[in-house]
Amino acid sequence: MIEVQNLSKHYGDKKAVDNISFKAEDGEILGFLGPNGAGKSTTMNILTGYISCTEGKALIDGIDILENPIKAKSKIGYLPEQPPLYLDMTVKEYLNFVYDLKKCKLPKNSHLKDICNLVKIDHVYNRIIKNLSKGYKQRVGLAQALVGNPNVLILDEPTVGLDPNQIIEIRSLIKKLGKNHTVILSSHILSEVQAVCDKIVVINEGKIVADDTEDNLSKALDNEHRILARIDGNKDKVIECIKAIKDVESCSADAMREENVWEYRIEAKQGADIRRKLFTAMAENGFYILELKSSELSLEDIFLKLTMGESVLINNKKESEN
Amino acid sequence: MGAIFRREVLSYFTSPIGYIFLAAFYASSAVIFSVNSLEYGTTQLDSVFLQLMIILIVLIPILTMRTISEEKKNKTDQCLLTSPVSLFGIVAGKFLAAFLIYALGVAITLVYAVVVSAFAAPDWTVIFGNVVGLVLLGAAFIAVGIFCSSFTENQIVSAVVSFIALTMLYLFTTIGNLIPIEFISNIFSKLSFLERYYGFTYGLFDLSNVLFFISATVVFLFLSVRVMERRRWA
Numbered sequence: 001m002i003e004v005q006n007l008s009k010h011y012g013d014k015k016a017v018d019n020i021s022f023k024a025e026d027g028e029i030l031g032f033l034g035p036n037g038a039g040k041s042t043t044m045n046i047l048t049g050y051i052s053c054t055e056g057k058a059l060i061d062g063i064d065i066l067e068n069p070i071k072a073k074s075k076i077g078y079l080p081e082q083p084p085l086y087l088d089m090t091v092k093e094y095l096n097f098v099y100d101l102k103k104c105k106l107p108k109n110s111h112l113k114d115i116c117n118l119v120k121i122d123h124v125y126n127r128i129i130k131n132l133s134k135g136y137k138q139r140v141g142l143a144q145a146l147v148g149n150p151n152v153l154i155l156d157e158p159t160v161g162l163d164p165n166q167i168i169e170i171r172s173l174i175k176k177l178g179k180n181h182t183v184i185l186s187s188h189i190l191s192e193v194q195a196v197c198d199k200i201v202v203i204n205e206g207k208i209v210a211d212d213t214e215d216n217l218s219k220a221l222d223n224e225h226r227i228l229a230r231i232d233g234n235k236d237k238v239i240e241c242i243k244a245i246k247d248v249e250s251c252s253a254d255a256m257r258e259e260n261v262w263e264y265r266i267e268a269k270q271g272a273d274i275r276r277k278l279f280t281a282m283a284e285n286g287f288y289i290l291e292l293k294s295s296e297l298s299l300e301d302i303f304l305k306l307t308m309g310e311s312v313l314i315n316n317k318k319e320s321e322n
Numbered sequence: 323m324g325a326i327f328r329r330e331v332l333s334y335f336t337s338p339i340g341y342i343f344l345a346a347f348y349a350s351s352a353v354i355f356s357v358n359s360l361e362y363g364t365t366q367l368d369s370v371f372l373q374l375m376i377i378l379i380v381l382i383p384i385l386t387m388r389t390i391s392e393e394k395k396n397k398t399d400q401c402l403l404t405s406p407v408s409l410f411g412i413v414a415g416k417f418l419a420a421f422l423i424y425a426l427g428v429a430i431t432l433v434y435a436v437v438v439s440a441f442a443a444p445d446w447t448v449i450f451g452n453v454v455g456l457v458l459l460g461a462a463f464i465a466v467g468i469f470c471s472s473f474t475e476n477q478i479v480s481a482v483v484s485f486i487a488l489t490m491l492y493l494f495t496t497i498g499n500l501i502p503i504e505f506i507s508n509i510f511s512k513l514s515f516l517e518r519y520y521g522f523t524y525g526l527f528d529l530s531n532v533l534f535f536i537s538a539t540v541v542f543l544f545l546s547v548r549v550m551e552r553r554r555w556a
Contacts, residue, residue, distance in 0.1 A: 011556075048404040052555045074406035084401035086329070088336045100325030101405045144401065 001026050002047065002152055002182055007056035009042055009206075016042045018206040019056070024199070026151075029178035031197030032186035039206040040186040041081050044156050047184070048078040060152055074102065077150040079158055083141025087130040091121060091140055094129060095147060104148040112147070118173065119143045134161040142170070146177075153177060155185040159192060171196050225268040228295040229278065232261045233287035239264070241285050247272035261290060323407065326415030330389075334423050343385050347427035350377045355434045365444040367435065368523040371452040374431075375519055378463055379488040385423060386467025387481035389416045390546070395475040403554070409547045417468055417543055424460045428453065448525035455522025458535035459515065463488055465542035472549040491515045 002024045009017040017039045024030040034040050045051045047058050049065045049072065058065045063072040086094055095112050104111070116122040119139045124132060129140060138161050145153060158174065159167045174196055177183060187193050193200055202210040231238050235253050242251045247269045254263040268274045275292065282289050334340030351374055358369045390413075393399040402412050435449045470484035471477075490497075495517050498510025511517050515538075518531045 045400075048400075050400055050403050050554070070406045070408065073404055076404065078400070078404045080397065080400045080404075082397045084396070084398040086333070086398055087396065088333060089329075093332070097325055097329050098401070098405075100328070101402070101407060103406060 001061055003059040005057040008054045010054045015206050020208045022201050022211055024182050024184055026182055029183040029197045031193035031200045032184060033193045033200055034203040035188055038203045041156055044154050048076055048154055049073050075151045077145035077153045079141045079145040079155045081156045083137055085129045085137055090128050091125050098144050098147045102148040115143045115146045135166050138162060153181050153183045157186055225270060225272055226295040227266040228293050229264045230257055230291035231264055231287050231289055235262050238287055241281055245274055245277050245281050247274055323411040323415040326412055327418050330416055330419030331422055340423055343381055344427055347381055348430050351430055365438045365442050367449055371456055371523045378460060379492055382463040382467050383481040383484035385420050386464055386471055387477045389468050390471040391474050391477050391480045409550050413543050413546050420464045421461055428456055451522050451525045451527050455519055459519050462535045462538040465539040469542045469546045472546045
């Protein structure tokens with residue numbers, strides 16, 4: 001279990017982390033979402049005892065990381081943003097070193113072998129880390145965090161630098177680990193957090209923007225009813241036509257993509273699926289739908305939504321009406 | 323501490339630094355030995371040991387320059403500092419590893435003593451005192467080097483700063499003599515590494531000198547721990 005209470009970290013005048021609190025229960029995967037420089041890594045560095053906090057408390061299984069660092073640290077596996085690898089060692093030497101460093105009590109050879117199988121680095125076990133690709137280095141970093149089978153795993157952007165296949169593998173591995181570990185993982189990729197985490201904490205400029213305990217955040221992130229369509233036809237007529245469709249709340253033309261082809265952003269009522277109606281309406285009026293997809297929310301959209309709430313929606317509506 | 327010690331010793335020999343240090347130490351001490359002892363046809367090795375101090379001022383920074391700065395630069399300190407190990411354990415492991423390499427270097431002086439003994443019987447107690455002095459002096463120098471390494475991420479900066487620091491410590495006697503106020507000049511000469519080491523090369527085994535070097539080692543290791551601690555609170 002991880003508990004953070006009123007944590008702050010100041011660098012001079014700059015507040016890197018500003019009075020944040022959250023909690024991750026046993027067997028829960030908590031996603032820490034935020035843009036670059038939001039304070040994700042700083043928070044993780046505080047949780048793992050790498051740096052201290054200015055104010056507040058971080059508890060690992062009820063143990064304060066500043067008051068009893070050795071005991072708290074023995075419960076944590078940490079994969080920092082840049083994996084802490086000794087480049088001149090082989091994977092085998094490195095993992096053995098970490099094993100000794102963490103004063104691990106599990107049977108050495110079988111434990112390390114299990115980890116290597118889990119993150120799929122068994123075939124590079126005897127190679128020098130310097131010569132491995134970024135993806136493999138990342139996996140060795142993850143292996144390092146798993147040594148000693150700690151209760152709590154703290155992973156700072158664990159899928160950075162991996163290829164799409166590896167990303168899927170690592171995500172499913174994290175999901176698997178989440179069943180019997182407490183996992184905190186940070187990311188600036190929304191879909192990743194949505195795919196893996198049970199709970200999402202959104203952080204921006206050192207402050208928690210949203211702590212999703214129930215479905216309020218997932219509702220905010222639900223985007224089924226937002227559609228991006230590329231339609232061939234006169235812009236004003238198309239908009240008029242789309243607005244006439246039942247359940248459509250707003251429609252705006254974003255940009256001209258080809259001659260007479262515009263991209264339209266359509267928002268329907270919560271839960272309404274207007275794709276079929278849109279198709280018929282366009283067909284009846286002789287417009288061609290060239291592309292249709294549900295629009296993905298960017299992190300910025302989410303922050304806008306979460307920080308400004310309704311006002312943004314109203315503004316958007318006004319814009320589209322103009 | 324054990325894990326860090328083993329890794330450090332290994333890394334001295336997977337990187338060229340361990341070999342460079344030992345080769346340079348063996349070569350330069352051999353030159354000093356042949357010039358000061360063999361050429362003069364004397365069994366007294368005290369001048370050899372005295373000049374080895376200058377060699378240490380140059381070579382110890384090479385031995386210690388990467389100890390902490392490289393960890394910071396490669397961010398591997400994140401692995402060490404988030405492991406269940408105390409800061410003192412980390413610093414002590416690094417110190418002992420550097421000290422082991424250094425001891426391998428100093429061991430060569432015993433070979434010189436054996437060479438000398440082939441010509442005439444040397445005063446073994448004096449030579450023993452000299453070796454102990456050199457070991458203690460080296461330990462203190464290594465601690466100073468690690469302390470300098472804890473300030474920076476750059477190995478070159480770390481080496482240059484430790485070189486300057488060791489030179490200053492060497493010059494304490496001279497600086498002390500230049501100061502007209504007797505009280506301050508006394509402090510300098512009491513803190514002078516050279517003065518303390520002189521005693522050993524004459525074959526004087528003064529317990530206060532032994533304690534001086536041991537305390538200097540502990541003080542600088544402690545300061546290194548403080549520097550690392552302070553950075554966490556920055």
